[in-house]
Amino acid sequence: MAFTDFRTRLFLITPVERDEAFSHAFASALSGGDIACLLVDGDQSDERAFVDASAPYVQTAQDADVAVLVMNDSRLAGRLDADGVHLREPKTIDTDEQEKLQERGLIVGTGGINTRHLALQTGERGFDYLFFGRTDRDATEDNHPKPETLALWWAEMMAIPCVALAGTSDEAFIKLAEGGVEFIAVRERIWQANNPGQEIARLNTMLDAIAHRRMEAAA
Numbered sequence: 001m002a003f004t005d006f007r008t009r010l011f012l013i014t015p016v017e018r019d020e021a022f023s024h025a026f027a028s029a030l031s032g033g034d035i036a037c038l039l040v041d042g043d044q045s046d047e048r049a050f051v052d053a054s055a056p057y058v059q060t061a062q063d064a065d066v067a068v069l070v071m072n073d074s075r076l077a078g079r080l081d082a083d084g085v086h087l088r089e090p091k092t093i094d095t096d097e098q099e100k101l102q103e104r105g106l107i108v109g110t111g112g113i114n115t116r117h118l119a120l121q122t123g124e125r126g127f128d129y130l131f132f133g134r135t136d137r138d139a140t141e142d143n144h145p146k147p148e149t150l151a152l153w154w155a156e157m158m159a160i161p162c163v164a165l166a167g168t169s170d171e172a173f174i175k176l177a178e179g180g181v182e183f184i185a186v187r188e189r190i191w192q193a194n195n196p197g198q199e200i201a202r203l204n205t206m207l208d209a210i211a212h213r214r215m216e217a218a219a
Helices: 020-030 047-063 074-079 095-103 116-123 145-157 170-178 196-218
Strands: 009-013 037-040 067-071 084-087 107-110 129-132 162-165 183-186
Touching (some): 020 196, 047 067, 047 074, 067 107, 095 107, 116 145, 129 145, 170 183, 170 196
Parallel strands (some): 009 037, 009 183, 084 107, 162 183
16 A cells, blocks of 8 residues: 555554543544544453453444454453454564464554564564554653654555554644554543544544645645
8 A cells, every 4th residue: 555545543542540431531532533443451450340341342442343452461352352452562472372363353463662673573473563652651742752753664664554652732643644654542632632522533634634635745
C-alpha cells in the first residue's frame, strides 16, 4: 500500500482503573466514529475479576466493528474471545507461541521498542504491528521525542504497520498522522474529554483532512 493510499486510524487504550464514569465515557467514545482498535488494560492479578470487568467492553466494542486486544496475556485474550494480544515487549512470548496465535487468526502486536536495531529485529519476527511509546507513560502535551522519532522513521521505511502513542495536543497528534503513522494511540484526551464521542469525531475529521491532502498532493 502506497503512503498516499491509506488513512491513519485511532487505537484507543483503556485506563487501568475502569469505574462507572468510564462506562459512560466508553459508550460516548464508540458513538464518535471510526476506531480501529481498543486495547483493554487493567489489573490482571485476579484473572476472574479482570475477565468479568472487561467482558462487556470487549463485546460492545466488537459489535461496533472495533478490534479488541488484551494487554500482555494471550490466555486472558482467549477467555475474553478478544481479537488479539498486545505485548509490553517482544520477549513476552517466544516465536513459536506467537506463530500459533497468528495461525489462529489473532492479532499479535508488541511494544517495548526503544532502538532502531530492536525495531528491525522485532520486525523480522512478523508481528502484526510495532508500538512506539509506553502505554503506562504519564500523559504529556507533546509526543515523547524518542518514540516519535522511531515511529516516524519506521512508518517511512517499513511495511509492517506501527502504532504511536500521541501527546494530548493537536500538534502532537497531527505530526504523527502527517508522518504516515498507520495508527495513533490515544488515552487521556478521550477519557477526560467532556464529550468523548465528540473528541473521537473531531480527531477523525482531522485524519480525514490529512488523508485528503495527501491524495491531492499525489494527484
